[in-house]
Amino acid sequence: MDSSLSTAEALAVHDSRIISVGKNDEIKPLMGKKTTVLDAKGKTVLPGFIDAHHHFQIASRTLNLMAQCHTPPHESIDDVIQVLREWAGQIPEDEWIIGQGCLLQDRKLKERRFPTKHDLDKVSKNRPVVLRFGMHVTLLNSKALDMLNVSKDSPTPKGATIEKDSATNEPTGVTRDFWNFIPIPEATDEQLSQAMEKYILQYCAANGVTSIQDLPESRAAVDIYQKLLENNEGKLNLRMRFYYEVPNMIQMDQLLATGFRKGFGNDYVRLGGVKIFVDGGMTSANALFHDPYTFSKDHYGKLAIEPDTLSLYVRQAYQADLQVLMHAAGDKANDIALDAVETAFEKYGARDHRFRIEHMGNVYPQMHRFERAKKIGVLPVPNMGFINSWADQLVELVGNQRGSNGFWCRKLIDNGFPIPGNSDATGTHPENSNPFFCMGRAVNRKTFSGKLFSPEEKISVTEAVKMYTNHAAFAGFEEHEKGSLEVGKFGDLIVVSENPWETPENQIESIKTLCTVVGGRIIYNIADF
Numbered sequence: 031m032d033s034s035l036s037t038a039e040a041l042a043v044h045d046s047r048i049i050s051v052g053k054n055d056e057i058k059p060l061m062g063k064k065t066t067v068l069d070a071k072g073k074t075v076l077p078g079f080i081d082a083h084h085h086f087q088i089a090s091r092t093l094n095l096m097a098q099c100h101t102p103p104h105e106s107i108d109d110v111i112q113v114l115r116e117w118a119g120q121i122p123e124d125e126w127i128i129g130q131g132c133l134l135q136d137r138k139l140k141e142r143r144f145p146t147k148h149d150l151d152k153v154s155k156n157r158p159v160v161l162r163f164g165m166h167v168t169l170l171n172s173k174a175l176d177m178l179n180v181s182k183d184s185p186t187p188k189g190a191t192i193e194k195d196s197a198t199n200e201p202t203g204v205t206r207d208f209w210n211f212i213p214i215p216e217a218t219d220e221q222l223s224q225a226m227e228k229y230i231l232q233y234c235a236a237n238g239v240t241s242i243q244d245l246p247e248s249r250a251a252v253d254i255y256q257k258l259l260e261n262n263e264g265k266l267n268l269r270m271r272f273y274y275e276v277p278n279m280i281q282m283d284q285l286l287a288t289g290f291r292k293g294f295g296n297d298y299v300r301l302g303g304v305k306i307f308v309d310g311g312m313t314s315a316n317a318l319f320h321d322p323y324t325f326s327k328d329h330y331g332k333l334a335i336e337p338d339t340l341s342l343y344v345r346q347a348y349q350a351d352l353q354v355l356m357h358a359a360g361d362k363a364n365d366i367a368l369d370a371v372e373t374a375f376e377k378y379g380a381r382d383h384r385f386r387i388e389h390m391g392n393v394y395p396q397m398h399r400f401e402r403a404k405k406i407g408v409l410p411v412p413n414m415g416f417i418n419s420w421a422d423q424l425v426e427l428v429g430n431q432r433g434s435n436g437f438w439c440r441k442l443i444d445n446g447f448p449i450p451g452n453s454d455a456t457g458t459h460p461e462n463s464n465p466f467f468c469m470g471r472a473v474n475r476k477t478f479s480g481k482l483f484s485p486e487e488k489i490s491v492t493e494a495v496k497m498y499t500n501h502a503a504f505a506g507f508e509e510h511e512k513g514s515l516e517v518g519k520f521g522d523l524i525v526v527s528e529n530p531w532e533t534p535e536n537q538i539e540s541i542k543t544l545c546t547v548v549g550g551r552i553i554y555n556i557a558d559f
């Protein structure tokens with residue numbers, strides 16, 4: 031499949047790149063003694079998928095080094111406590127007990143609430159217990175709160191929320207956008223590197239993902255990517271383009287002092303640029319809106335950075351040729367992000383920059399804002415898997431006007447935005463790591479409860495495939511080497527169980543990856559497909 035989606039019978043890969051595409055009898059003479067032949071047996075071959083927004087480090091850690099507390103399958107707080115107790119018994123006594131749940135689990139558990147510190151104290155009173163519900167909501171037991179000196183009088187760090195009991199003013203244990211302030215001892219390099227290797231195989235290769243645009247949580251990740259590369263003779267089974275989160279992962283000045291610009295690295299590990307949080311998350315009700323949330327007329331969400339500081343970072347990154355990804359989930363945060371881009375252009379002039387606004391289009395999308403984005407070449411990056419994860423709860427969070435339509439895709443593509451496919455994988459919803467799952471939601475628009483959410487935003491199968499190939503490549507400045515199977519590009523391809531164009535729309539999600547090839551090497555193969 032090339033970038034205009036035309037197809038061919040065979041292709042040849044040499045030194046990890048495609049050297050020829052054509053008919054079987056044109057390709058055969060290129061075979062040497064050591065050539066590996068992959069016969070797709072008439073099955074559909076697609077370019078390897080690119081996931082344009084992925085938290086590889088935390089997802090690897092979450093799905094391998096934490097207790098799995100998701101609903102489903104765990105339906106009550108007691109079930110979750112039980113899972114955490116069992117996990118506590120399996121890990122060394124001096125380690126933090128950490129569990130992973132899913133987004134908005136308070137609405138999915140039978141009790142219809144988050145557990146509290148009192149619930150977690152039943153797991154342990156003298157060991158710190160932390161339960162995560164995505165990147166944004168984190169629950170701590172009494173021991174963990176003590177260790178962090180969180181009390182009824184303690185100050186709340188900027189951008190975070192610490193929930194307090196309305197009667198006693200004591201912290202309940204529920205925190206929002208507080209994860210970065212919890213000094214959980216890092217997993218050892220060895221634990222993390224094993225978790226990453228497992229994750230590549232189980233969640234990337236097995237789902238046909240050969241490249242990701244990665245948002246790590248700490249610099250340890252970058253170090254381990256390099257170690258994995260060294261241990262594997264310069265090859266990884268996944269190509270990462272990573273973005274430093276400024277300022278929590280690294281200060282802007284420190285990054286600028288390195289002199290790196292986008293594209294620095296090799297075929298497997300490359301620097302993409304920076305990621306900056308403008309506001310909090312939608313599922314923690316901290317996405318920043320012009321109008322308040324339904325549950326309080328004083329709550330508009332939270333800024334994660336002062337607009338002036340954002341603007342400065344954006345200008346600095348732009349000048350240093352680092353691509354900028356801004357997390358901006360609410361309408362007001364979108365506006366602040368767009369303002370920052372405009373100031374950069376005023377100062378340094380416009381060029382091909384591909385500034386991205388992550389999550390723009392999910393909630394309360396408005397055409398005038400996209401028109402502004404289009405004028406300055408900003409790329410919105412909505413997340414189609416979230417139609418399943420939390421579209422059902424949107425009206426409850428932000429009311430009918432803002433919550434009843436969203437996750438735009440059709441209108442954005444029609445307006446010329448190359449929307450990139452992505453999972454925003456953090457381990458909360460492992461199903462989203464499968465591009466066919468998210469493509470399915472973009473095509474069928476189904477929520478977790480089976481409702482159709484903004485069905486007029488439905489896209490075609492071709493458009494869905496393009497999201498995870500051409501468009502995602504473009505979103506990371508990688509269209510010259512990824513996203514289609516053409517001479518000169520990487521030999522990254524997958525064989526899939528069904529032809530997506532001949533599969534009924536409601537079954538796109540069940541298409542399986544049978545074989546995954548990275549740089550001409552078969553890294554995942556279901557025998558006898």
Ligand SMILES: [Zn+2]
Pocket residue numbers: 083085245454
């Ligand atoms: Zn994310």
